[in-house]
Amino acid sequence: SDSHFPIPISPADVDYSSHYPHFLHSSKNDPDEDDLLPKIRFADIGCGFGGLLVKLSPLFPDTLMIGMELRDKVSEYVKERILALRASNPGQYENISVVRTNSMKYLPNYFCKGQLSKIFFLFPDPHFKEKNHRRRVISLQLLDEYAYVLEVGGIIYTITDVEELGDWMKFCLNSHPLFSAILEEEIEADPVVKLLASATEEGQKVARNGGQTFYAVFRRIAPEDPII
Numbered sequence: 001s002d003s004h005f006p007i008p009i010s011p012a013d014v015d016y017s018s019h020y021p022h023f024l025h026s027s028k029n030d031p032d033e034d035d036l037l038p039k040i041r042f043a044d045i046g047c048g049f050g051g052l053l054v055k056l057s058p059l060f061p062d063t064l065m066i067g068m069e070l071r072d073k074v075s076e077y078v079k080e081r082i083l084a085l086r087a088s089n090p091g092q093y094e095n096i097s098v099v100r101t102n103s104m105k106y107l108p109n110y111f112c113k114g115q116l117s118k119i120f121f122l123f124p125d126p127h128f129k130e131k132n133h134r135r136r137v138i139s140l141q142l143l144d145e146y147a148y149v150l151e152v153g154g155i156i157y158t159i160t161d162v163e164e165l166g167d168w169m170k171f172c173l174n175s176h177p178l179f180s181a182i183l184e185e186e187i188e189a190d191p192v193v194k195l196l197a198s199a200t201e202e203g204q205k206v207a208r209n210g211g212q213t214f215y216a217v218f219r220r221i222a223p224e225d226p227i228i
C-alpha cells in the first residue's frame with residue numbers, strides 16, 4: 001500500500017540531488033539556488049524495467065528524466081540498473097533516475113505546473129473490464145493532471161498493443177481541450193517516436209510475438225489555441 005513509500009508534500013520536498021548528483025548539488029543551505037538548477041523535463045510513467053530511459057539518456061544527455069514505477073522490486077531493479085550503467089560508463093547515464101510511486105495519485109507532488117516537456121505512457125495496463133476503466137492511467141480526469149505538469153508545446157506519447165486501449169487513449173486525448181493531435185509528418189520525423197515500440201521490455205516482447213502496436217502522440221496546447 002501507499003504507506004510503504006514516502007510521499008513528498010510538494011515538488012520542493014523532493015531531494016533530486018540524490019537522483020542526479022552530477023547535475024544537482026544539495027542546495028539545502030541556499031534554497032534560492034533551486035531556481036537556477038536544471039529540472040526534470042521528461043517523465044516515463046509506469047516505466048517498468050527502464051528500457052526507455054536507458055535509450056533516451058544518450059540521445060538527450062543534458063536533459064533530466066525520471067521513471068515512475070509502482071512496483072517496489074521493479075523500481076529497485078531500475079535503480080540498480082542505472083547505478084551499474086553509471087559505474088561502467090563514467091560520465092554517462094547521470095541524467096536518468098527512478099522513483100517508486102503511484103503516478104495516478106501523486107504526479108503533482110513531484111512536478112510543478114508546466115515543468116515537463118515530454119511524458120510517456122508505454123504499454124500501460126489495459127484494465128479490460130468496463131468497471132475498471134477508471135483505473136486506466138489515461139482518462140479524461142488524469143489528462144487534466146498531465147496537462148498541468150506539461151508545458152504548452154510539450155508532448156504526450158502513448159503506445160499499446162491492445163487495440164481497444166489504443167482507441168480509448170486516442171478518444172480521451174481527442175476529447176480533451178488542452179491536447180491536439182500531432183501531424184503524421186511531424187510524428188515520423190520525431191526520433192523519440194521510433195523508440196516507443198522498441199525501447200522497452202514490454203515493447204520488445206510484443207515485437208518478438210509479432211504483435212501490432214497502436215500509438216497516439218499529442219501536443220499540450222494553450223486553452224486559446226485553435227484546434228486544427
Ligand code: SAM
Binds near residue numbers: 101123137202
Ligand atoms: N512501460 C514499461 C514497458 O513498456 O516495458 C512497462 C509496461 S507494464 C505493462 C506497466 C507498468 O506500469 C508496470 O510496471 C506497473 O507496475 C506500472 N504501473 C501501473 N500502475 C501504475 C501507477 N499507478 N503508478 C506507477 N506505475 C504504475
